[in-house]
Structures are given as C-alpha cells and as structure tokens.
Amino acid sequence: MESSFRFTLHSTDGAARRGEFHTPHGVVQTPAFMPVGTQGTVKAALHRDVRDAGAEIILGNTYHLFLRPGDELIARRGGLHRFIGWTGPILTDSGGFQIFSLAERRVIREEGAEFQSHLDGSRHVLTPERAVDIQARLGSDIAMVLDECLSYPASRDDAAASMQRSVRWARRCRDRFTELPAEPDVQVSNPGQAQFGIVQGGVFQDLRNESADETTAIGFEGYAIGGLSVGEPVEMMYGVTEQTVSRLPVDRPRYLMGAGTPEDLVESVARGIDMFDCVMPTRNARNGQLFTSAGRINIKNARYAEDDRPLDPACGCYACQHHSRAYLRHLYLAGEMTAGALNTLHNLTFYLDTMRRIRDAIAFRTFDTFRQGFLRSASRLSLDS
C-alpha cells in the first residue's frame, strides 16, 4: 500500500520531542495519548466527549472486532471509521496481546497463533498475514504488526527465541502489507494506512538492540516498544525504554505500548516517546479510581460522603464543573451508569490535559521544569488517607 502517513518533528527539549503525524483521517499532535476503544467505543464515553476532552486518535482492538462483529462485516459497512462514527485517526493493535493473554486457550507456532474465542470457544488461527488482512479491512490509519508477547519474568533464552520469531513475523507482515493492493480477496478500507513495527526482547538490552536494528531494517512508518509495562520494576521499564529509543530512527514516531500511569507518560516522554495507549484512565474510572492534580482518589471512600468539593478544582471537565465528590460517591455506590460515564470523562480529561501540558512544555523548552513539578505534585499518592 502507498501510505500517506507523514511524521514531522517540530522541536525537542532534551530527549523529549514535540511533533505531529498526518493520517488519512487527520493530524495528531505528539506526544499523544490514545484512549482505548476496545469494541469500537471508549467504554462509558461518547465519541463526542472523547474528542472534546482532547483525544485526536483512539485505539481499536483487532482481536475483539475480528470475533465480533467481524472484520468483513465492518469492511462492508465502509470500514471502522464509518461503522463506529469516529471521523478522526484510529490505530489498531494486531490482536497478538489479547491472544497471548488467553494462556491455556492458545498455541503459538511459527505459522501463527491458534486460539479459542473467549466468546464461544470457536477455533481460529491468526497468522502475521491474517493480522495484516484483518486490519486492512478495518481500515485503521495505523496498523500494528503481529508480534509475540512475552510474559514477565522470562528467561533470556525464551526472550531471545520470542524476539527472533517476532522479527520473522514482522517481515511477513511487511511483505503482506506491500502485496495488499494486488490482493483481490482483501477489501482494503483505507488505502493510506500506515504500518508500525514492534521492538521486543523483554528486559534484555542486547536483545532489544538486536530487535530494534532488525525491525528498523525492514522499514516501517513508525516503531513501537512492546512487552513493557507487564510487571517489571518501573525503573527497568524506563531504562529499557531509554536505551531502545536510542536505536530508533529520529524521523519516525515511537510508541510505548500499554503504558501507563500519568508518571509513566511524563517519564517516557522525557526518554523520547511520542505515543501512548493504556486502559488505566478508563478502567480505573469504572472502578472509582480517579486521578487528580493533587493525587489519586478512591471515590467510594467514606471520607468523601459529605465532601462538596469537585474531584479536582483544576479540572475543566463536565464532572468537575457540575458535581461534588459527595454526589460522585453516591452515584458509584448506587451502581448508577452515570458514575462510570462521569468518572471516565474526568480521568480521560486528566490524561489528555497532561499530554497537552507536556506538549506545551516541550515547545517552550521548559519540559524539565514541568516534569519536576509534575512528579512533586505526587499524583501517584493517594489522597484517601
């Protein structure tokens, strides 16, 4: 395919980068956070509110959309953008991470991953080529290669074998991607789709280096770092990120998959990352765990029962502008669906505001001051005790 993807670097501040990338469905300012829209929707949020909170791109999960409602059905609806009514850019994962998470319900071979659906037990084989075809039918703006996701901890031998298989799969994915225009069996929903490679190698830096060198030699529109934020110590994640970024080309976006906490975003931008996705803001919101500029809040805590203050006085979201902690606690304890909606809106706003402040700080070359202040505000600390 002839990708219309283009990445432009505007400025740097230390290793932090301020840029933008162009896709067939619009421009994304980087560093960017991508809310996770697993089933074609960010859980408990309307697209309108996700967009108004500042999201320029969302993520869709190939595994879930392939099983239900099916990539061919979505292609017949004109592709994922038209089907779900999100007009902005979309990134799809390859489905690999979900399949590897199925544990006893899957078998990995050189050909691909054989797995059993969590919905109805039906058997499927996801090969690298098939992961490319499915994402071509979905028509996302950025497709990811199929990689093997290693669990943590893993031995060096296991990490090496897994990384080398991921490199072979990446090559097969790229070959298939370039063949697609001539492939009559695949309805390509978005001819301008880009494809990102994924660096693996666990926590072994020499394996990460080898993976980065071989993956960049294949040549992709952007590069992700996969297999981190899976339980390793946070300093290890930062160290591997920093070293791996140094092997990646400066003129392509770098995407740290699955990270993380607000502190992880700031610390990873400081090491040269441009893109993030994580279920944390939305999943935690539905569990009553809220991020604020002064620290974390568990809204079900009794101390908020008669607390008339907004969740976060510094936040401009609808929940903070209209409701008290006492009311949000009541909604949560009553099991009202609006609890999930308001909490999700707030956490997404917090994440996306953080990204905006990161981008401004890099542009003004004040990122390090911002970073120190952000970490001092101790948003990882709980306000509940």
Ligand SMILES: [Zn+2]
């Ligand atoms: Zn808010």
